Amino acid sequence: MEAVVKELNTTLLNPEWERIELLCHYLVASRRGRELDAEHLDRLRSLQDQVQHLRQGAGAWAAKGIAGLSPLEFDMLACVVAPEMEPRIGWLYQDLQPGISKPYPSPALIQGLTALQPHQAGELYEALDRGGLLRQMRLIRMHGSGSYDAIQPELGLAMRLMGRPVVQAPPPGSVPVDMQAGWDDLVLPADRIAMLHEYLLWIQHHDVVVGQWGGARVGGPVALFAGASGTGKTFAASVIAGALGWQLFRVDLGRLVSKYIGETEQNLNNLFEAAHGRPMVLQFDEADSLFGKRGEVKEARDRYANMGVSHLLACIESHHGPCILTSNLRTHLDPAFARRFQMVIEFPRPDAAARTQLWRRLLPPGAPRLDEVDLELLGRSVTLSGGHIRNAALHAAYLAAGENKPISLRHIALAVWRELAKDGREISTLDMGALAGYLPGELKC
């Protein structure tokens, strides 16, 4: 059933792309002084009707959160996003505007496709203006304001229209991270959330700052997320990727850093070559293992790691795409390296209030629970990371499900105990705060 719904989602807007394709053929024919045959003209008329429906109040576009555009703005948006939905259209564009290397339409081409009269062209340029809805709603990106500058859809728009992320092969040495996380799920101090939004600006407004304002072209953007295990670094990287509609890939540095000199460099080259120009976020875990202070060469392994550092620096600087490095030990990072990050964000261990919020978000929302499960008490009682709370909340839910009962403090206490015991250190009821009283008798010592 879900597959059917997804299929419908991706095909609902198809008349838009078919219409653009026919308009391209129409333009080719008219440039050659020919007419489209009657059958194609009939099809075009039928598609015009269908497209009108899709654009109405509760139509397929509105279902994707896109509404209120004028007919011309809808036409422009369809022209701009069509080559990502239907690659054939990109090739047709390249035939129609041979001087433009990108498979996206210029204003001049859109004018031709929509058969605008010269006196109507002003409306088209107004719609492309910064204050226009297409720009304000973050639907299109401009690389220049000339008649022959290609207009691109905003990053992630095609994926949003398809209702799913595009499946991409992982670049060699990386694995996809499939975490569905949104801003509302993230529990962090407000200034850290603000910093994550600022990092996103580096990605989303690169065209404006570098392309239009002449800002310096630097690699990345590269961010360092530093913080203890389970504080939400990977989770935040998933939020960034989700906000862009891009896939997050985690790079296993252990696999990349080969003990053979030279292979590490080759592995890094392969990775960045495969990632080049693709909509993806790269996350390098345990970056500190690779970025130990330069000069501190104690063992041969460190030396290889240092060689890896300089090459990785070069790769990151020339790679244009978001790279997020994560580290548990910020102090071990080479300061020369830290200067190359556009953002350094520290992930704190959650305080009592944050832990309460985490419990609220991580206990399964549909699970029945007894009134005694006071989330503030849980937040106050035990010092746990977000990762611990996620595991304990799920374990408590399974304990309750196993007994066919609502979640109680008894379930939560046992789950928290199990979670603390995982670290392998000696634990006592003192670590359990107010939850200690709910532990089974044999554990109370």
Ligand SMILES: Nc1ncnc2c1ncn2[C@@H]1O[C@H](COP(=O)(O)OP(=O)(O)OP(=O)(O)O)[C@@H](O)[C@H]1O
């Ligand atoms: N700040 C947070 N906000 C919301 N959820 C969190 C947060 N921190 C942790 N979590 C929850 O804990 C889980 C584990 O966190 P995550 O994998 O992001 O930790 P990490 O910092 O990447 O740890 P590691 O250094 O071990 O990789 C997340 O999937 C999420 O459910």
Ligand SMILES: [Mg+2]
């Ligand atoms: Mg992680």
